[in-house]
Amino acid sequence: AQTVTQSQPEMSVQEAETVTLSCTYDTSESDYYLFWYKQPPSRQMILVIRQEAYKQQNATENRFSVNFQKAAKSFSLKISDSQLGDAAMYFCAYRTYNTDKLIFGTGTRLQVFP
Amino acid sequence: KAGVTQTPRYLIKTRGQQVTLSCSPISGHRSVSWYQQTPGQGLQFLFEYFSETQRNKGNFPGRFSGRQFSNSRSEMNVSTLELGDSALYLCASSFRQASGANVLTFGAGSRLTVL
Numbered sequence: 001a002q003t004v005t006q007s008q009p010e011m012s013v014q015e016a017e018t019v020t021l022s023c024t025y026d027t028s029e030s031d032y033y034l035f036w037y038k039q040p041p042s043r044q045m046i047l048v049i050r051q052e053a054y055k056q057q058n059a060t061e062n063r064f065s066v067n068f069q070k071a072a073k074s075f076s077l078k079i080s081d082s083q084l085g086d087a088a089m090y091f092c093a094y095r096t097y098n099t100d101k102l103i104f105g106t107g108t109r110l111q112v113f114p
Numbered sequence: 115k116a117g118v119t120q121t122p123r124y125l126i127k128t129r130g131q132q133v134t135l136s137c138s139p140i141s142g143h144r145s146v147s148w149y150q151q152t153p154g155q156g157l158q159f160l161f162e163y164f165s166e167t168q169r170n171k172g173n174f175p176g177r178f179s180g181r182q183f184s185n186s187r188s189e190m191n192v193s194t195l196e197l198g199d200s201a202l203y204l205c206a207s208s209f210r211q212a213s214g215a216n217v218l219t220f221g222a223g224s225r226l227t228v229l
Binding site: 037042043044045046047050091095098099100101102103104105106107 | 145146147149157159162164169172202204206208216217218219220223
């Protein structure tokens with residue numbers, strides 16, 4: 001069975017600084033997708049970034065980037081130039097090919113201080 | 115483009131009752147999935163529907179059921195409610211792509227409280 005582990009329940013960062021959230025996963029599949037979702041207090045789950053396992057290049061979306069290490073089954077999220085609006089719960093998620101079944105980690109609560 | 119709409123947003127039920135939650139996907143999205151979010155168990159997959167067919171089911175008791183209509187709208191039903199069913203129920207829709215690179219868009223959720 002596939003599992004996703006987020007070992008940091010809480011992280012904090014100062015505005016404009018950089019923070020990295022960790023995620024590891026376990027799977028025997030070769031084709032899969034990895035995601036980072038953000039859930040602010042409004043509860044709306046928002047996609048931050050996604051990575052296709054067959055792509056070696058790390059995904060980036062503006063201030064958000066990932067470090068995808070397929071052999072190590074590691075998928076960390078780096079947030080650069082942190083902003084107050086980045087404060088939220090961040091969930092790492094895994095999905096196999098052609099299904100909408102997401103397996104989520106337990107989440108990391110990110111606090112951003114001015 | 116309207117997002118994923120979930121109704122009701124909040125509801126309170128008592129033990130033993132049943133509840134039906136509704137999800138209207140983004141126009142053109144034929145895949146709908148449901149998730150339960152609780153402080154203790156986190157985010158857990160409930161079901162996945164595509165073209166009115168259940169494609170996947172999570173590890174939940176038979177009290178949890180769902181369906182999808184021809185217009186892709188989906189409902190989930192929980193019968194004989196228990197206190198542990200108190201949760202945020204999230205619905206997500208996606209446009210199935212041949213590449214498998216479906217991107218899920220979530221609704222704001224339905225907050226169920228069981229007393």
